[in-house]
Amino acid sequence: MHDPVSKLIYELSKLPGIGEKSATRLTYHILKQDISYARSLSEALLAAKQKIGLCHECFTFTDQSVCNICSNRSRDPNLICVIERPSDAFAIENTGCFRGLYHVLHGVLSPLDGIGPDELKIRELIVRIRLSIEKGTPVNELIFATNPSVEGEATALYLAKLVHPLGIKTTKLASGLPVGGMLEYTDRQTIGKALENRMEMISA
Numbered sequence: 001m002h003d004p005v006s007k008l009i010y011e012l013s014k015l016p017g018i019g020e021k022s023a024t025r026l027t028y029h030i031l032k033q034d035i036s037y038a039r040s041l042s043e044a045l046l047a048a049k050q051k052i053g054l055c056h057e058c059f060t061f062t063d064q065s066v067c068n069i070c071s072n073r074s075r076d077p078n079l080i081c082v083i084e085r086p087s088d089a090f091a092i093e094n095t096g097c098f099r100g101l102y103h104v105l106h107g108v109l110s111p112l113d114g115i116g117p118d119e120l121k122i123r124e125l126i127v128r129i130r131l132s133i134e135k136g137t138p139v140n141e142l143i144f145a146t147n148p149s150v151e152g153e154a155t156a157l158y159l160a161k162l163v164h165p166l167g168i169k170t171t172k173l174a175s176g177l178p179v180g181g182m183l184e185y186t187d188r189q190t191i192g193k194a195l196e197n198r199m200e201m202i203s204a
Helices: 004-012 020-032 035-051 086-093 122-134 150-166 188-196
Strands: 076-083 100-104 141-144 169-172
Touching: 004 020, 020 035, 076 086, 076 122, 086 100, 086 188, 100 122, 122 150, 141 150, 150 169
Parallel strands: 076 100, 076 141, 141 169
Antiparallel strands: none
């Protein structure tokens, strides 16, 4: 792996959705550009890693302590949409149908992969809800917008049961999202309809 070209292909192939063929195509595209392009690309990557952190409120990626959505006073703080990853917020924002806030779990429960509640931002969600109650501006509804996979559905059900004692209404996106599909790859009309027709979750 001492060959620079092979090394670049190898590193690019680690990206999600990028196989060896795509990595090879990207590598040769980069090599065809002048040195300023490579320098700009590398600087952008380093800047992102050095300057981007997690929002203290919702845990999305941001270069501020609190992201633009959480600091926007026109958003409804009583409505929180729980999502798996930051890119899901971008997909939902594109619908123009949601004016609440978000909470990013950074994954879903997956015992086979060693991912339990402690590996996700679940404790932070509970703390956030309790703080809202203490401040007199309680969260009225949690929308679970986890992906329609076995793990996503199990995570939503687990969270619904967890917050049930707090007396918060819990809903999930309506059917229409393809089973096994990903929010970030779903068209905005489908996501918008799923938001509008969300269903209340029943906790035992």
